[in-house]
Amino acid sequence: MPAATAHLIPPPEEAAPTTRDRILEEAARSFREIGYQKTTVADIARTLKMSPANVYRFFESKKAINEAVVERLTGEIEAMIAAIADTPKLGAPERLSRIVTALHDDSRRRFEAHPRVHEMVEAAMSESWAVCQAHVDRIGAVLARVVADGVREGAFAVTDPKSAASCIHAAITRYCHPVLVNRQPDRVEPPLPVMIAFLLGALRQPPRDAER
């Protein structure tokens, strides 16, 4: 395309956002900066110079807007860890380690930059549990895939990758859960690399039922 006309036709990734996208973008900004509780649909409409009725054409409630905002945010996290899970020529233990580290770093970064994101997450957890659960399930599925890869590679010895992955997932709650991640952030014991090494050790051993 000649340079002189290129600016007339925006490339696809810069295409004008739809009204729905603009509402989500503004809602996400307001939830981050002002907080979920203090943001009203009327505020969102006013900032976008549209009527509240127009916002309601796309979302039936603030709760529905929040669900879409949370789905977009969790979608980003899921895409990030899926990319790590798919890294070629990297052993499963290292991919698992990078995924857990990425989840931790992402969670801390998000909440340090915007402490009010907590309100949005709390609202989602209390009002829209299905959205949160679906995210948790998708993260769990990626972890299970990498654990299964590790079993095939001979790095892990677990008999049930899905169950082992759910153990890993639960075990990293302290490091990744939005409700905990920024509590006393300077002192998370043990440091994450120590925890990851410990959990990888568990994956090398099939759990025994009869311990008693």
Added chain:
Amino acid sequence: MPAATAHLIPPPEEAAPTTRDRILEEAARSFREIGYQKTTVADIARTLKMSPANVYRFFESKKAINEAVVERLTGEIEAMIAAIADTPKLGAPERLSRIVTALHDDSRRRFEAHPRVHEMVEAAMSESWAVCQAHVDRIGAVLARVVADGVREGAFAVTDPKSAASCIHAAITRYCHPVLVNRQPDRVEPPLPVMIAFLLGALRQPPRDAER
């Protein structure tokens, strides 16, 4: 002691509570039933038929009362798990398993019975972190002791029992942390016994540093 006079001299464990004890008892009841936020020092004094000034002779603030209430509560939990840690003739894996189960059951029971206990815990976590940290450290010390026992017994293979115990402690956050334990209580994945078996597996393997 003849039965006819026994009621005149209360046995030591039934001795009249001190004023300090009565204040703590009433504060704990009010924090549980009315909530930390809505309880005032004046309310506590009124219920005990004493002046607020008298309460302040023992505690300089509501925060100081809460710290004492939380210390008593955490002391009960610590005594409970220390008793399990000291159970004679029980292998370390089984003692560890029982400790984790007891922490989980205790946490759920407390918060199911009195959801408003959360307010008290939140207040302690934000205003009196040292009290919470001391509790976490004491639980960690008991776990480390049992892990070290397991190494001596030949059941565990970790090289650093204290570090391994801190991994166990962090890994059970999802099951024991007061802020999480009653969120979606019907669906904690994986079930705790599966998680415990997984973690015991990790203890049988020394973690390796060089995974990459």
